[in-house]
Amino acid sequence: MSLDPDLAAFIAVVEAQRGRPVPEMTIAEARAGMRALRVDSVRPEDVVRVGEVTDEHxxxxxxxxxxxxxxxxxxxxxxxxxxxxxFRGDLDTHDQVVRRLVRDTGAVLVSIDYRLAPEHPWPAATRDAVAAVRWVAGRLDTYGGADVLAVAGDSAGGNLAAVATQELRGDVPVAAQLLVYPATDLLGHHPSKDEFASGFLLSRAMTDHINTLYFSGSDPDPDDPWHSPLHGDLAGLPPAVVATAECDLLRDEGEAYAAGLAAAGVRVDAVRYDGMIHGFLDQGHVSPAAAAATSDVNRRFAELLQTVR
Known part of the structure; x- marks a missing residue:
């Protein structure tokens, strides 16, 4: 393990500013904290420029x-x-992430503000993801114009992208996937969940808290692919870029998903970024290594999109 020193310093600052762990915060406080970190700290001159941005439904x-x-x-x-x-995050918290993808791929990006737990527990977000991909698929001429439809997401969003792709297989022609440090086995155990249980921003205590909020008292089957796509049928899925971070407790389940895709005959570009932590897509402003990793992720996805046109 070789945590990037710039990210180590960033972790120390974030933990000090938080004051107390996320599981001890109210939902409103946790959401506000994420916005402060990802929205309020962005200076106007740092906003990645793209051609046009519109809020729609x-x-x-x-x-x-x-x-x-x-x-x-x-x-x-x-x-x-x-x-x-x-349970947190929105169109604004990932605005810069999506802008970089647009700049680096030349694609039209449609960012979805799906329903959040605990107000809307699982499977509300999953249903929203499936419905959104289906809806966009029927209107490609109003977006990018090409016949190529892809899905992408990070962390919980990577989970939703993977689940929607599985659910829509054979119905909606999803041509490619980008899954960045995706959650693929919510209730399963993987060694990285112990190795990086604390000290790397996303903690085991936080993922346990997230599961409590997401499932909100229900008792789901641990192997249900509607929340843990690692347990789904992976045959016949579109090619994927699956990116993981070395110092991330979700690393092993993301890599297990990439391996499962490959074993099922799916073309996979699996890459682990050494020294990175969960969330590195939005940490380039504090870590040149994170900025380089983000650029490499986007480059790989751009190349994948070129091959499926």
Whole structure:
């Protein structure tokens, strides 16, 4: 293990500013804390420029559509699901993440503001994800214009992208997936959950808290692919980029998902970023290594989109 020193310093600052662990906060406090970290700290001059951004609705869900500068003809459409543990995060907290993807891929991105727990527990977010991808698939001419539809997401959003892709297989032609440090086995045990249980921002105590909120008192089957796509049928799924972080407790389940896809005959570009932690897509402003990792993720996805056009 070789935690990036810039991220180590960032962790210390964030933990000090929090004052107390997320599981001890109210839902409102936890959501406000994420916005402070990802929205309020962004300076106007640091906003990644794209061609056009509009707030719209996708199947009655709030959404934000990002279009690239000077698209040369029809381009792919990518439906994006933000992270945040299914109980926080929104269009604003992942605005910069999506802007970078638009800039680096040249695709149209449709970012979805799905329903959050505990107000809307599982499977509300999953249903929203499936409905959103289906809705966008029927309207590609109004987005990127090409026949290429892809899904993408980070963390909880990577989970939703994976579940929606499985659910829509054979019905909606999803051509590619980008899954960044995805949660794929919520109730399963993997060694990285012990190795990185504390000290790396996303803790085991926090994921336990997230599960409590997400399932809100229900007792789900641990192997239900509607919350843990690792247990689903992986055959016949579209090619994927699966990115994990070395110092992340979700690392092993993300890599298990990539291995499962490959074993099922799916083309997979699996990459682990050494020294990185969960959330590195939005940590480039404090870590040059995180910025480089993010650029590499986006490059890999751009190359995948080129191959499926």
């Amino acid at each position: 996708v199947d009655d869900l709030p959404a934000r559509v990002y279009r690239p500068h000077d698209a040369d003809g029809p381009v792919p459409t990518v439906v994006y699901f933000h992270g945040g543990g299914w």
